[in-house]
Amino acid sequence: MTVVHASQNVPFFRLMARKSAFGTNLSRRSAKRLAVLGAVCTLWAAIFAILSGPLTIVPLELAELSLQDAVVRHGTKTSTPENYVFLALDEASLDLSQLDPEEIAADPALALMAQEFPWSRAVYAAAVEKVLGAGAKTVVLDAHFPLAGEGDEVLRDILRRYPGRVVIASLYMDSEMSVAPDAVLYHPPADTIVAPGDEANASVGYANFWPEADKVVRAAHYRMTDADLLGRPGLGGEVRSSLGAIALRQAGLKQDFPAAGLMRFCQPDSFPVVPLWQLFVPDLWKANLKDGQIFRDKIVLAGPLAARFRDFFRTPVGTLPGPEIHLHAMAAAQVGAFYRRATSGFVMATCFALGAVAFGVSAWMRRPLAALAVLALALAAFMGAAFLVYDFADFLPGLLYPAATLVMAGLTCFAYDFALERREKTRVRRSLERYVSRDVVRELLDHESDVLERLGGSRQDVAVLFSDLRGFTAITEHAEPAQLVADLNEYLGAMVEIVFRNRGTLDKFIGDAVMAVWGTVDSVGPREDAARSVRTAVEMLGAVRRMRERWAQRGAPDLRLGIGLNAGPAIFGNIGSDLKMEPTVIGDTVNLASRLESLTKRYGVELLASETVAALASGEFAFRTLDTVRVVGRSTPVTIYAVPLDPDGAACRPRWLEKHEEAWAHYRARRFDRAVDLFSSIADELPRDKALLAMIDRCRGFQASPPPDEWEPVMVMESK
Known part of the structure; x- marks a missing residue:
């Protein structure tokens, strides 16, 4: 018989080398691949560099601000100075619900506070006098009085009594409220409080904050001109200062200020808060406020805290009342706690730098999961570096656009590599499937190292x-x-399709013979492997029957198929010479399967299975005992079985099978008379069955001439 191997002229290891080429450093660093990865990273860096500078998209800008706020919120805070007190107009000061009428009537200021808000300005005058009398350096009134009102003269007298120690608020109004496009609406206090020329007695500072596009206050503006507000700073004009800047000058704590600065906030709620009403309750003044000692040498800022004032602003550290933001601004100015944002050029450069990082990771990291992990670490390192430079260098780099460059460039490169690898795998898979089983190909591509180890030689249970x-x-x-x-091609094509459909590995063709194996590279256990082999054999017999019917129409010979099945341990490995090698299984299990295929002609059946296969697959198939034989080259006997088939060629469990197996039990027990009777009783259901007729003749022979006592029910085969 001419031997033709499926993998002839193509050594298996050479194919494997071709297969694994996509995973080598040389392939991954090929010039074309590196050029594509470099172009991808450069493109993403350019896109985000443009978005960060010349072309802005509002949602992206807002996202950038939110990321920067996260750094400010979780970064190092400014230490809260001890020389500030927040004198709060809280709800308790507005409703005086904690005081009895007698206590309210006992103090003129409380009596005025008990009236409907807005209060007489005499209340503020009383508070200023009380606090300054206790030794405060400066009092800041974060309250705007643009129109004349009750008690103005009292407040004016207090301001004159304490010249240079009180700051009162003015306001810039929204530009939308201006009739003329180039006009600025500035509202100082009423003349009845601070008359023109009286600024030496009472300083006036604006109480405004200017939030950014997302309505978040991040910067303090310490001086401002009308031209600044109109967006034309070069025009000059009167310079006005903020409440906080004037208070720091009056207290002698700071003289030079930046025009504006991004504040490093203190810890929220870290400034001491004193409810305004407690100033006028003697017991509380003595117990809580220690006879006013809490105000000594302090800057006291009086302002609204109650929710009804709606004087709250969003900041990077949370929503804060306006007076507290003034305190944060003063604290930042006092210690110089400001930070700088990166310029547009710096952000662009950072985008390209992180694009280069993405290129390096994707170009030289072989494993996708490892590359993703390194990419995540690079992103974490970038964010960590942002915190470090913010904490120690007062610098906040651009975050969103460089990070997006790193992520998008990295993911796009991974997607390209994935597509490239899939294309290469498909090409190699198609090439390999011409020579070896699809299961071997899949196993090689998915578990290369494991299969290579097994190909070096391993003992496995196979069918x-x-x-x-x-x-x-x-x-x-x-x-x-x-x-x-x-x-022949039609026949072999049908056989291979059936083997593959049942997840078998096509080991080789030997002329018209087919050798298939289960359990070498794709196994779910010996039982299922054995059942798959039986299922394959039954389907192969059905396919040959259909081909035989077609071939008979053109006068082709009546071809029959013989199949042998065995299961057990075998050696799996890549076997051959340096010039030609192929993966296969060897051992007694393989040899016995070949012997059983040869015995099908002797027993007149198309399928023979060993006792191991019958035991493993008995849950799915019925098996008919045919004999116990000792084949050439094997000392241990083996019981062989056939699989009963119905007229359509499907496996079945016939009614006569129980009698047949009972007859075999009598035969092995030397009860030949009973065995003959049972075998003969099913002869009509198995007409011209060669194996059955042979057993009847054998039993009758032993009836006539009983075997010796040491007899074993084993037939010895003299030839292969």
Whole structure:
């Protein structure tokens, strides 16, 4: 018989080397791949660099501000100075619900506070006098009095009594309220409080904050001109200062200020808060406020805290009342706690730098999960570096655009690599599937290192199938070559399809013979491997039957198939020479499967299975005992079985099977009379069954001439 191997002329290891080429450093660093990855990273860096500078998209800008706020919120805070007190107009000061009427009537200021808000300005005058009398350096009134009102003269007298120690608020109004486009609406206090020319007695500072586009206050503006507000700072104009700047000057704590600065906030709620009403309750003044000692040498800022004033602003550290933001601004100015944002050029450069990082990670990291982990670490390192430079260098780099460059460039490169690898795997898979089983290919591509280790030699439980077309060799001597090749290809194509469908590995073709294996590279356990081999054999017999019917229409010979099945341990490995190697299984399990295929002709059946296969697959298939034999080259006998088939060629469990197996039990127990009776009783259901007739003759022979006492029910095969 001519031996033709499926993998002839293509050594398996050479194919494997071709297969694994996509995973080598050389392939991953190929010039074309590196050029594509470099272009991808450069493109993403350019996109986000443009978005960070010349072209802005509002949602992205807002996201950038939110990320920066996270750094400010969780970064190092400014230490809260001890020389500030927040004198709060809280709800308790507005409703005086904690005081009895007698206590309210006992103090003129409380009596005025008990009236409907807005209060008489005499209340503020009383508070200023009380606090300054206790030794405060400066009092800041974060309250705007643009119109004349009750008690103005009292407040004016107090301001004159304490010249240079009180700051009162003015306000810039929204530009939308201005009739003229180039006009600025500035509202100083009423003349009845601070008359023109009286600024030496009472300083006036604006109480405004200017939030950014997302309505978040991040910067303090310590001086301002009308031209600044109109967006034309070069025009000059009167310079006005903020409440906080004037208070720091009056207290002698700071003289030079930046025009504006991004504040490092203190810890929220870290400034001491004193409810305004407690100033006028003697017991509380003595107990809580320690006779006013809490105000000594302090800057006291009086302002609204109650929710009804709606004087709250969003900041990076949370929503804060306006007076507290003034305190944060003064604290930042006092210690110089400001930070700088990165310029547009710096952000652009950072985008390209992180694009280069993405290129390096994707170009030289072989494993996708490892590359993703390194990319995540790089992103975390960038964010960590942002915290460090914010904490120690008062610098906040751009965050969103460089981080987006790193992520998008990295993910795009990984997607490109994934597509490239899938394309290479598909190409190699198609190439390998011409020579080896699809299961071997899949296992090689998915678990290369494990399979390579096993190909070096491993002992595994396998199920083996040998099939052969009976008499095909004789037909080749007279058949037309073209028709013969067409028929053989049709037959082998059908057989291979069935093997693959049942997840078997096509080990080799040997002429018209097929060797298939289960359990080498794709196994769910010996039982399922054995069941798959039986299922494959039954389907192969059905396919040959259908082909035989088609071939008979053109006068082709009546071909029959013989199949042998066995299961057990075998050696799996890449076997051959340096010039030619192929993965296969060897050992007694394989040899016995081949012997069983040869015995199908002797027993007149198309399928023989060993006792191991029968035991493993008995849950799905019925098996009919045919004999116990000792094959050539094997000392241990083996019981062989057939799989009963119905007229349509499907596996079945016939009614006569129980009697048949009972007859075999009597035969092994030397009860030959009973065995003959049972075998004969099913002869009508198995007409011309060669194995059954042989057993009847054997039993009758032993009836006539009983075997010796040491007899074993084993048939010894003299030839292969």
